[in-house]
Amino acid sequence: MDTMEQNPVHEDDYVPDELEPSPIHEEYAPVIFAQDTISHVISIDVLSGKEDRENVLRARESGKGVLTAPFRLLKTNRLGVILTFAVYKRDLPSNATPNERIQATDGYLGGVFEIESLVEKLLQQLASKQTVLVNVYDTTNQTHSIPMYGSDVSGDEFYHVSFLNFGDPFRKHEMHCRFKQKPPFPRLATGTSIGILVIALLVGHIFHATVSRIAKVEDDYQEMMVLKKRAEAADVAKSQFLATVSHEIRTPMNGVLGMMNMLMDTDLDVTQQEYVRTAQGSGKALVSIINEVLDQAKIESGKIELEAVLFDIRSIMDDVLSLFSEKSQGKGVELAVYVSDQVPQQLIGDPGRFRQIITNLMGNSIKFTDKGHIFVTIHLVEEVFHSIEVERESTSKDAEHTLSGFPVADGRRSWEGFRAFSHEGPLGSFSSTSSNDLISLIVSVEDTGDGIPLESQPMIFTPFMQVGPSISRKHGGTGIGLSISKCLVGLMNGEIGFVSEPKIGSTFTFTAVFTNACPNSNELKTQQINNQPHPATSEFNGMAALVIDPRPVRAEVSRYHIQRLGVRVEIVSDLKQGLSTVTDGDASVNMILIEQEVWDRDSSISSHFVNNIRKVVEIDKGKGIPPKLFILVNSSSSFRAGSTASCLHNPTVVTKPLRASMLAASLQRAMGVGNKGNPRNGEHQGLSLKHLLSGRKILIVDDNSVNRTVAAGALKKYGAGVVCVSSGIEAITMLRPPHQFDACFMDIQMPEMDGFEATRRIREIENSVKDRELFVHLPILAMTADVMQATHQECSKCGMDGYVSKPFEAEQLYREVSKFFQSS
């Protein structure tokens, strides 16, 4: 069949009313059969319409299904398409030419599809929740797409494009789907998102804040570490600085003090001496301040160590006493030290530091006390612990029973709180001392001073704290002393405490632990003394003394000091009792020590006493030497000796505080037994000795060359002419009259012939001089190192005129020599 040109027929032109019988054509394609629904198309020439014609022709050429463009259908006027198939007479191979196909065409098959219902039916099957609007287009002509189904649509909404393939390659169809309704505002999603976002932001913020805070804290920490290091370094530097500077200051200071000491030894008049003494005092104060500051620095850097050496606590107390005796005498305050018998003679510990603590406490007491007493006691802790109730009740509560009669703060309260005394402490379950090598001492410093105000009491051990600004002005000092003492006490495994009542007084107490150096000598004092000879003790061993003092505490202190010299002591409380003891007792009393207040009480009783003592001696010759009288005074200025001026035996004044060595010196002097005394008065004696001895010719007899030389040197210094011989026999030869000697100093213990024998012979020779006019009694003085040996009796028996000690002691020498020489 031939294809023919056909006028384009617009779809709208296909109006059913205008259908007419078809004109004559070469070819016709009438509809022969049709479904009932479209029965109206029967007998219409399909080739008449343009579209249809094209369709048909294409179908028969291609052998495939062909779709028309959508157009309005005849009857319904609804959009639709027609699918046309060509039916062939026979099977054609797939590569058949279009001509062959045209030739083989037998007829056509057409299907009418209404798009709308088609799509709707399809869509119904696929209905979803959301209402979907579908638009189907025939897009064969790109620029002009023919809508096949669907309502008009606004162009800018979101739609989904799907391609439809009905099987006709010539035609293209598209389906546009879109939601009918605009999507609702996704409130939940947005809200949730915003919520999450906010939360995320917050969390992020928290993290950030935490991290930055951590970073900041770390930075601060680093800064602090740096600052801390700097502070520590500064502290160390400060301590080092203190130590260095103090050391540097100390060295020249010591030089200054040393020079002043040497200056003191040269010839100075009184004013100059006064000046030097003042300078010395200031210098010493300065040195002690420097030492305190150094100690403080050492304590802070923890560098203090305690020594462990042997020391005698009693001699340390003597030293401390001598430090303070002047000041206390000047203030009229009675100073006393008592060490219990149970405290061993020797201990192992650090004496210097112990002394420091005691000096500090006593120094404080002296500063703040103007009346009454300062009483230092040292006991074993066990003594105090066991005798808590018994002793103290009777002594401390009653004002009468204190050392000076002034009331004191209750000392017990200062140590009651010590750990050592509680039941858990080491003494709670205490066994005997002897099993333990450690000795715990408890030391108390009791004074009747101003006391410490209650508000200052808690801070008293704090360094650099002083009770008030006025105190530091009035008394000086740096305020470190007590804190150093506390630290030292701690180092000695002790505790320190105090009790203080304003206007009444204070008592400071501390404990300290030492090692016992002589574990087996808890017994007799005398044994100890023999083992450790105090130079004076051997001389007084076996003597007896009587102490007259109404105050038991004070009397005990006196007894303690006198006993240290080996002298037995008895205590009575007034002169009458004293007299009866001397007269009635069996043993002879060698010395009587009377407290000043007893002596001053009634001068008539005192003189009566003195006279009676002498009478006793005279009556009972067996007693020998009358007991020497001593008056114990607090300060020499306050003593009036006027009342006893009439007596021949002037009592010797002994100034308190009592110290063993000083006491021994006084006793020796008074008893006529010389020894190394106090050379303070040496100047005075020296001058007078010069007057006595210059120009005299003196013979010295001693077998020991050293002693000879020294004695000779001493006498030569006083201007005497000296000759030395080394034996008694030589002496006799030298002293055969006539001789030029004015005096002779004779050693006693010599080999071959001792001093006594020599003197006896010399006296015999003297006495044998026929001519009385030529009679010469040569003053012969014994030189002896041993007091006991040369008693007065022995010497006078053999004709000696006196004795002096070896080596010479100026005072004693003067005394003896002045007996037979007058000042020239």
Next chain:
Amino acid sequence: MYSVAQLVEYTSSLFQQGFLDDQFNQLQLLQDESNPNFVVEVVTLFFEDAEKLLNQLEKEIGQENNIDFKRVDALVHQLKGSSSSIGAQRVQRVCIAFKNYCEEKNVEGCFKSLQDIKQEYTLVKTKFETLFKMEQQIFAAGGSAPR
């Protein structure tokens, strides 16, 4: 080269340690222009004396079972006397203890005391020698030792 300050310090230390006592001061006071070497002379005498005595003591004590306590006592008495004359305090003290042991006829004690005396003597001799050397140097250098 020693300085005066060092000498002073050394001397004070000897006093502090108990080697010397006040008698030594007195000795020094006895030295003057008319007697310029008094101290050295006396101390030298002491050395000679002490060494002789110590030798004799050794001999006596060495007899162990047959100690003649009286003789020992007499020798120690001599040493005590001379040491106290020059102020050698520690030597003197040991002598006193020695004498006590002699009185008690305590052999052990005597042995010990002899050792102590020898030790103390040696110590004090060394100290004196050092002291004199220092003084000599200072003097030679034109200074003068303080008294």
